[in-house]
Amino acid sequence: MTKLLHTADWQIGKLFGQFEPDDAALLSEARFKTVEKLANIARENRVDLVLVAGDVFDAQGVADKTIHRLFNAMAGFEGPWVLLPGNHDAALAESVWTRAARLRAIPAHVTVCLQPELLLLEPLGIAVLPAPLTQRHTHTDLTEWFVSAETPTGMRRIGLAHGSVQGILAEDIDSPNPIAAGRAEQARLDYLALGDWHGTKRIDAHTWYSGTPETDRFRANESGQALLVEMSESGAPPTVTPVATGQYRWQSETLLLRIASDVELALQRISAYGPVDVVQLEFSGQIDLGGYRRLGEAVEQARGKARSLLADLSELRLEPTMEDIDSLKADGYLGEVIGELRASQDGPDAEVAREALVLLAGILDSQHAKAGGSP
Numbered sequence: 471m472t473k474l475l476h477t478a479d480w481q482i483g484k485l486f487g488q489f490e491p492d493d494a495a496l497l498s499e500a501r502f503k504t505v506e507k508l509a510n511i512a513r514e515n516r517v518d519l520v521l522v523a524g525d526v527f528d529a530q531g532v533a534d535k536t537i538h539r540l541f542n543a544m545a546g547f548e549g550p551w552v553l554l555p556g557n558h559d560a561a562l563a564e565s566v567w568t569r570a571a572r573l574r575a576i577p578a579h580v581t582v583c584l585q586p587e588l589l590l591l592e593p594l595g596i597a598v599l600p601a602p603l604t605q606r607h608t609h610t611d612l613t614e615w616f617v618s619a620e621t622p623t624g625m626r627r628i629g630l631a632h633g634s635v636q637g638i639l640a641e642d643i644d645s646p647n648p649i650a651a652g653r654a655e656q657a658r659l660d661y662l663a664l665g666d667w668h669g670t671k672r673i674d675a676h677t678w679y680s681g682t683p684e685t686d687r688f689r690a691n692e693s694g695q696a697l698l699v700e701m702s703e704s705g706a707p708p709t710v711t712p713v714a715t716g717q718y719r720w721q722s723e724t725l726l727l728r729i730a731s732d733v734e735l736a737l738q739r740i741s742a743y744g745p746v747d748v749v750q751l752e753f754s755g756q757i758d759l760g761g762y763r764r765l766g767e768a769v770e771q772a773r774g775k776a777r778s779l780l781a782d783l784s785e786l787r788l789e790p791t792m793e794d795i796d797s798l799k800a801d802g803y804l805g806e807v808i809g810e811l812r813a814s815q816d817g818p819d820a821e822v823a824r825e826a827l828v829l830l831a832g833i834l835d836s837q838h839a840k841a842g843g844s845p
Contacts, residue, residue, distance in 0.1 A: 637651050
C-alpha cells in the first residue's frame with residue numbers, strides 16, 4: 471500500500487485586498503494554520519509522501535519572513551514533501567525558490583522540483599514525474615514528456631502538474647497552461663496530482679485536482695480540502711478520499727426582498743453568521759424605510775460576529791410607505807422631494823436617489839428625536 475496526501479494552491483502571502491485590513495490579515499494568517507493542519511493530517515495518517523501541485527506562494531515577491539514561516543509550518547510532518555512551482559511562483563531564473571535556497575529555509579526532507587526530470591524516491595518505490603512552470607503562462611503541454619519517460623520496473627509513476635486539463639477546464643482557470651486530457655493513461659501513471667483549479671475535482675480515475683486547502687474566493691467548487699490517496703495493486707485506480715482542511719466558510723448569497731416576510735427571513739439569515747463565515751451578500755427587490763433601517767442594523771451587527779461580511783444594498787429599491795412618510799412628518803415641500811426621489815429610482819440616477827432617500831430619512835429622524843427630547 472502506498473499512501474499520499476495531495477494538496478495544491480496554498481498561495482501563501484495572499485493579500486485579500488477586497489477586505490478590510492484586519493480581516494485580510496486574519497485570512498492570510500489562516501493559510502499558515504492550514505499548512506500546519508496538513509502536516510498533522512499527513513502525520514496522523516502515516517502517509518508516505520505529501521505532494522503540493524503548484525502555487526505554494528501567491529507571488530514571487532513575498533517577504534523573507536513569509537518564506538521562513540511557510541517551511542516552519544510544515545514541520546509537523548517529517549516525511550518527504552515534494553513541491554512544484556506553479557504560475558504564481560514559477561521557477562524563474564530568479565524566483566521565490568532561489569531566494570528560499572539562499573535563505574537556507576528549505577528543510578532537507580522537502581524537495582522543490584525546479585526541472586522537468588524524474589525524482590526517484592527509491593525507499594518508497596515511487597517515481598515522481600514533475601512538470602514545473604518556468605514562466606507564468608505557457609501554451610505548450612509541459613506534461614508531454616511523461617509519456618516517454620522511463621522509470622525503474624516496479625516503481626509507482628506519480629505525475630505532478632499545474633494547469634488546465636484541455637476540454638474540461640477551459641474557463642475560470644487561473645492560467646492557460648494546457649494539460650492533455652487522458653494524460654494519466656497515456657503516460658501509464660498510477661496517479662496524476664494536479665493544481666490550479668481551486669476546487670476538488672475528479673478528472674478520471676487516476677487524475678484529480680485537490681483544490682486549495684483554505685478557501686480564498688466566493689465560488690461553490692468544493693474547496694477547503696486535500697486528498698488522501700491510497701494505492702494498492704499497480705495499475706488499479708487509487709482510492710481517493712477528500713479531507714476537510716479549511717478554517718473559514720466562504721458564502722455568497724443574493725437575497726430577493728419583495729414582501730415583509732422576505733425581510734424577516736433575511737434578518738434571520740444574517741443573524742446566523744458566525745466567526746468562521748466569510749460572506750458576500752447582495753440584496754435586490756424593494757423595501758420600505760423601516761425595513762431598510764432594520765436591515766442596515768442587522769448587517770452591522772453581523773459584521774461584528776462573522777469573520778468578514780461584504781454587503782451590497784445598491785440594487786434595493788426603497789418604497790416608503792404612507793406610515794414611513796407620516797412618521798417623518800414630511801409634508802409639503804419635503805413630501806414632494808421624497809416623491810421625486812422615489813420616482814428617480816427608475817432612472818439613470820437610481821443609486822443617487824436611493825442614497826438621498828436614506829440620507830434624508832436619517833436627517834429627519836435625527837431632528838424629530840432631538841425635538842422629542844427637548845424640554
